[in-house]
Amino acid sequence: MDAEGIRKVVLDELRRIAPELEEIEPSKLLRDQVDLDSMDWLNFLVALHERLKVEIPEADYQKLATLDQVVAYLSAKAK
Amino acid sequence: MIEFKLPSLGADMDEGKLLEWKVKPGEKVKRGDLVAVVETPKAAVDIEIWQDGVVHELITQLGTTIPVGTVMARLLAPGETAPPPGAAPAAPVPLAPVAPVVPVSVPAAPPASVPAAPPPAGLGRHLVSPAARKHARELGVDVEKLQGSGPHGAVTVEDVEQAKKGAPKPAPAPAEPPAAAPAAAPAATPPADKALAMRKAIAAAMSRSKREIPHYYLSQTIPMQRAMDWLTARNEKRPVTERLLMGALQLKAVALALKDFPDFNGFWKENAFQPAQGIHVGVAISLRQGGLIAPAIHGVAELSLDELMKAFADLVRRARAGSLRSSEMSDPTITVTNLGDQGVDEVFAIIYPPQVAIVGFGRLAPRPWAADGMIGAVPAVVASLAADHRASDGHRGARFLAAIAARLQQPETL
Numbered sequence: 001m002d003a004e005g006i007r008k009v010v011l012d013e014l015r016r017i018a019p020e021l022e023e024i025e026p027s028k029l030l031r032d033q034v035d036l037d038s039m040d041w042l043n044f045l046v047a048l049h050e051r052l053k054v055e056i057p058e059a060d061y062q063k064l065a066t067l068d069q070v071v072a073y074l075s076a077k078a079k
Numbered sequence: 080m081i082e083f084k085l086p087s088l089g090a091d092m093d094e095g096k097l098l099e100w101k102v103k104p105g106e107k108v109k110r111g112d113l114v115a116v117v118e119t120p121k122a123a124v125d126i127e128i129w130q131d132g133v134v135h136e137l138i139t140q141l142g143t144t145i146p147v148g149t150v151m152a153r154l155l156a157p158g159e160t161a162p163p164p165g166a167a168p169a170a171p172v173p174l175a176p177v178a179p180v181v182p183v184s185v186p187a188a189p190p191a192s193v194p195a196a197p198p199p200a201g202l203g204r205h206l207v208s209p210a211a212r213k214h215a216r217e218l219g220v221d222v223e224k225l226q227g228s229g230p231h232g233a234v235t236v237e238d239v240e241q242a243k244k245g246a247p248k249p250a251p252a253p254a255e256p257p258a259a260a261p262a263a264a265p266a267a268t269p270p271a272d273k274a275l276a277m278r279k280a281i282a283a284a285m286s287r288s289k290r291e292i293p294h295y296y297l298s299q300t301i302p303m304q305r306a307m308d309w310l311t312a313r314n315e316k317r318p319v320t321e322r323l324l325m326g327a328l329q330l331k332a333v334a335l336a337l338k339d340f341p342d343f344n345g346f347w348k349e350n351a352f353q354p355a356q357g358i359h360v361g362v363a364i365s366l367r368q369g370g371l372i373a374p375a376i377h378g379v380a381e382l383s384l385d386e387l388m389k390a391f392a393d394l395v396r397r398a399r400a401g402s403l404r405s406s407e408m409s410d411p412t413i414t415v416t417n418l419g420d421q422g423v424d425e426v427f428a429i430i431y432p433p434q435v436a437i438v439g440f441g442r443l444a445p446r447p448w449a450a451d452g453m454i455g456a457v458p459a460v461v462a463s464l465a466a467d468h469r470a471s472d473g474h475r476g477a478r479f480l481a482a483i484a485a486r487l488q489q490p491e492t493l
Contacts (some may be wrong), residue, residue: 018366018367020367032431036420037365037420037421038324038326038420039324039395040324041392042319042322042324042392043392043396045319046319046320049318049319050320056317056319057315058311058322059315075160
């Protein structure tokens, strides 16, 4: 899947968790834009793991602060 | 004859609207089966039954709002035969009698105690958002047959619309609609009314709590380095689907501490503390549309951390999808609230009556900590206890909180 496809999946899953979500600024912290608690975050990662078949170790959470970072991380992993 | 009554749905819910019967007269039911769906401002609640029997008569009509305790249906106890027509106000029931008739043993009154924990809900559960349920009713779509595309397979409004579009046009209405026309189906309450009703329910419970319960508050800062290291090491080897959250450790620590401090696990009723049988921890869950709900995870002290994490995730998912079980609504024996993700240092919680205690957790973050005459930064969390001074005193409360702290510092014992 290309980066655009991955971006679509990520946004899709974010909206499932936070249906009230409107626009996302791709380079700003996700945490400041989406009201995600730790359970939401875990569910988000589980969904990405299941749809994109990538492993996301806990140690990598810090690389996933913005939408752009999430997409870049997953694109590199999904190759 | 067993009278099936609308069970308690928690202290702040005194009535519910019947949306659906899941059983028919003549059908056999087992303890723990779901027999009806009742709408409350907080969720569509699956009502469980706690006795075996055969449904004899459904009394409550769909769409009716009934108070807790209303007799909704009558059932024949195992071995009991249907009374002759006329004896009961029921319509004749097409009923297969159970085996050869044995002398009827009158069923003992159901135990007043808390029902045993139902098995954790399967992941295959059919979730339907309340809005989708309503929409489906308007469009005449059977939601039970739909494949959901929402979170965790929940049926969404879009799915309903898709099904309607895809479905063949309904046959022209017959001149005389059949008696069971879907027109009789109850309409779910619009979301705005629901939000208002939920606010009112929370307001009533919290006002009652602050009016009646003399709260006392204690807090303790707990160093969490060991718990974090333990959790990191454990999660490192696991795929994301099997990871634990610190919240699960906290729930378990509270439950285990309660085994030694049963005076915080139960209810204040009729001017006395009534200890609860099981340890059913209510988890405060905020809802995206506003409001909160604190349904129970049953028997927390007996669950492994993996089982607890599954139950916890499942409960949050279903609470947010608006679908819970009656026992989850009525059974919490204590509540735990965690606002750490929102960045607060400490929670000063309000007890959910008739419970007698609530434990709060704040943010897990590095804090200055003195040890061996040195000050360093260690990850720590502030645990707080709000307890009912009628039921316990500060001294006991302090020891209970210390027991929770001790458990969290020995994560391998959780």
